[in-house]
Amino acid sequence: MAVFNDEEQQRIRKAIEDAEKHTSGQIRVCIEKNCSENVLDRAAKYFHKLDMHKTKLRNGVLIYLATVDRKFAIIGDRGINKVVPANFWDDTKEDMLNHFKYGDLVEGIVTGLKIAGDHLEKFFPHHAGDTNELSDDIAFMDGD
Numbered sequence: 001m002a003v004f005n006d007e008e009q010q011r012i013r014k015a016i017e018d019a020e021k022h023t024s025g026q027i028r029v030c031i032e033k034n035c036s037e038n039v040l041d042r043a044a045k046y047f048h049k050l051d052m053h054k055t056k057l058r059n060g061v062l063i064y065l066a067t068v069d070r071k072f073a074i075i076g077d078r079g080i081n082k083v084v085p086a087n088f089w090d091d092t093k094e095d096m097l098n099h100f101k102y103g104d105l106v107e108g109i110v111t112g113l114k115i116a117g118d119h120l121e122k123f124f125p126h127h128a129g130d131t132n133e134l135s136d137d138i139a140f141m142d143g144d
Contacts, residue, residue, distance in 0.1 A: 003031055003067055008106045009138055015110040016136040019117025025059045025080070025124045026134040027116055028052060029109060032141040035066035042066070043073040046141060053077055055133045059124045063096075063112050067105065072096065074112065083123050092116060 004012070016027050030046045037045075043064035047053065052060035058079030065072040074089040092115040099108030 003033075003140070004106060004138070011106060012109055012113070012138055013136050015113040019113045019120075020126075020132065020136070021117075022126050023059075023117055023120035023124050024057055024126055024130045025061060025117070025120035026052065026055050026132070027061045027063070027113060027120075028134055028136075028139060029113070030062055030064045030139040030141060032066055033068040035069045035071045039064070039066070039071040039073045040075065042071075043075045046139065047075055047077075050134070050139055052134060055079075057124060059120065060134065061116050061120065063109060063116070065105070065109070070100070072100070074116070080120070080123065084119075088119065089116075092119070 012029055016029065019027055028050055030050065035042045043062055046064060047060070047062045050062070052062055055077065058077040060077045061080065062075050063072070074092060076084070092112050095115060096108040096112040099111055
């Protein structure tokens with residue numbers, strides 16, 4: 001699925017790398033065209049399919065986006081949900097939506113990654129010896 005060109009994909013990948021420099025949290029971006037179910041259920045399905053629930057500290061975050069259906073979600077793993085307030089991702093979603101409204105998907109995702117990294121750093125700071133447990137590549141899905 002060619003939603004983003006190579007330069008845009010590199011920009012998103014770099015934003016993931018930059019966001020993870022200051023946190024032990026693990027962030028992934030998952031893109032597909034259509035979302036055939038509730039957006040949070042869909043994001044949770046891919047969260048597990050991408051083995052994001054297998055991080056050491058259970059501190060994975062998934063930014064999920066269905067481009068044609070214009071739906072997106074941000075979900076965090078159990079380790080994050082135990083320590084953050086219920087509306088933790090609301091400001092991140094709002095800032096992303098401000099870019100999505102104008103068709104700037106890449107800027108919206110990059111903005112979300114930056115904010116996610118900043119949020120995660122407060123609760124899951126980076127420590128010497130932390131490893132990158134998940135791929136920083138965008139996960140392009142075709143649905144099922």
